[in-house]
Amino acid sequence: MSDAATVIPEAEQRAVGKFLRRMLPILVLMLLVNQMDRTNVGFVQNELRADVGVSATAYGLGAGLFFIGYALFEVPSNMLLERFGARVWLTRIMITWGAVIVAMCFIHNVWMFYGLRFLLGVAEAGFFPGVLLYFTQWLPDSSRGRASAIFLGGSATAYIVTGPITGALLELHGAGGVAGWRWMFALEGAFSILVGFIAGFFLVSRIQDAKWLTQEEKDALSEAVARDKEARDRAPSVSRMKLIFHPQVAVLTAVFFAMALTGYAITFWLPSLVEEIGGLSSFQIGLLSAIPWICAVIAMYTMAHFTDRAPDRRPYLAIALVLSATGTFLATLGSPWFGLAALTLAAVGGKCAATLFWPMAQSGLDLKIAAPGLALVNSIGNLGGFVSPTLFGYLKDTTGSTNGGLYTLSAASILAVLGVAFVRHTKRGERPGSAGKAAVTGEPVAGEAR
CATH class of the missing domain: 1.20.1250.20 (MFS general substrate transporter like domains)
Incomplete structure (x- = not known):
């Protein structure tokens, strides 16, 4: 039977709606900050060259090393998310990458730049696919497309707001005798850590732990997710x-x-x-x-x-x-x-x-x-x-x-x-x-x- 002909139980519809209203806003905010923190280095290339001696070659290599760390640790990170739950693991990811961004304000040589960019990739590894995995634990197939589209809107928005926000923070140059690029890393990293702690209060790992769902809604949503999981598990590896x-x-x-x-x-x-x-x-x-x-x-x-x-x-x-x-x-x-x-x-x-x-x-x-x-x-x-x-x-x-x-x-x-x-x-x-x-x-x- 096609999706168009499928009748979704009312309790399941209510549960999905509550998830979209309560969970998606914080997840979109996390993704927006994620995109800003991984790309803000593009605005301080000249400052890194002047203050730290990072050449164009070194800058390009450091910017790219992020993806090596990310690729190496993406799968292990997703495995740990399944073990510890989204509430613990997604917030851990965000707080950790925020700490790395804060550490970047102390860069004083090219090797620190290389190491911290690589560590940023390690810290962020698994966030994006982890959220998509979180959706599979909470939403049936028929509702995940809508959730993913809303979530990805955060990525598109990040590209627009990163420049003005980062540029404004760079205008703090000289405040307290500190370079503007150091202020930028410190403040954006601190904001990431703050959002990570806030997310820890909002995210719920398991359907049955959601206090904002009635028992009928929990049961209906759990059954829908379980049916989809059973169908996926039957697929050959x-x-x-x-x-x-x-x-x-x-x-x-x-x-x-x-x-x-x-x-x-x-x-x-x-x-x-x-x-x-x-x-x-x-x-x-x-x-x-x-x-x-x-x-x-x-x-x-x-x-x-x-x-x-x-x-x-x-x-x-x-x-x-x-x-x-x-x-x-x-x-x-x-x-x-x-x-x-x-x-x-x-x-x-x-x-x-x-x-x-x-x-x-x-x-x-x-x-x-x-x-x-x-x-x-x-x-x-x-x-x-x-x-x-x-x-x-x-x-x-x-x-x-x-x-x-x-x-x-x-x-x-x-x-x-x-x-x-x-x-x-x-x-x-x-x-x-x-x-x-x-x-x-x-x-x-x-x-x-x-």
Whole structure:
């Protein structure tokens, strides 16, 4: 029976509504702070060079080391979340990464920068997939899509507010004889710790422990979640090595890797490119750095509205990737103002591509490998977050310009367009291995090249 024909019990609907109203706001706030703390280093590149001696190469490597720590500890972190519960583990993750951010205000050499960026990845590891896992423990398949969409809105918002907030904190330069970048790390890290403690009072790990649900609502929600879990547990397991060499998984990973290259390059290098305009305060740089993301978020939701019912998302994804490639190429031409406009185009293409990629990837994989396959695509593809800033830093130090990095991103996006042509297309409502019946997709896996 299709989801449209499924009658959801009233008690289950009430329970889901209460979860969305009570739990999602704090989870969205946590994600917003998460995104701000992992990318705020992009606004202090010049300050780190002047005060600590961090070269462009060292900055790029340090920015990318975050993703190595994150990738290594993502799976163990999720296993510990299942053991200790979301309330303990998600708040532990946030308080720990806040402490690392505070420690970054004491950086005095490049090795401390490397070590703390790596530790930040270790501390944050498992947060994003951990929240998605939390949704599986609380929500049935039919309600997780809505929850995930609301949650991911926090990521989109973070890109817009990070610049102005970080820029404003950098204006504290000289207060108490302390550099503005040290104030920025100290205050943003302290806020993360505070939100982590607040989350500990709001989050509830188990349905039966929720005091704001009636017993009828607890039972109805528990039964719905248990049914979905039983269906997932019956799915056959597939080894990671087999998944790596699965043709569709390999193609999707390559496409997502190329998308991550562009996404994280813009994230970490946009503020320094804006600074080339000259004569701007830290707050003004932050405001201008938000412009590409404002345009990108508007375009992202507009694109999603017009493509939700499209029979084939691949042409739209190809167009978005071409926009990204065009923007990164044009950014090498003209004045810094023209470069900002070009990077806005690249950000629009990248965000729209991310919106289109995951639904396409979900529908294109066999049901028996969908969950582990998408996790593998997300895990390996996100290593573009290490490669991209590292490559940018090296090319800037060796050539004196970021143009080489922008050319590389443009080429990667064009290659991703070619990869899209090899992604399997299925009719809407069907999945390979679903025997022609509408498939239950489970929770959407959203990439972190956001």
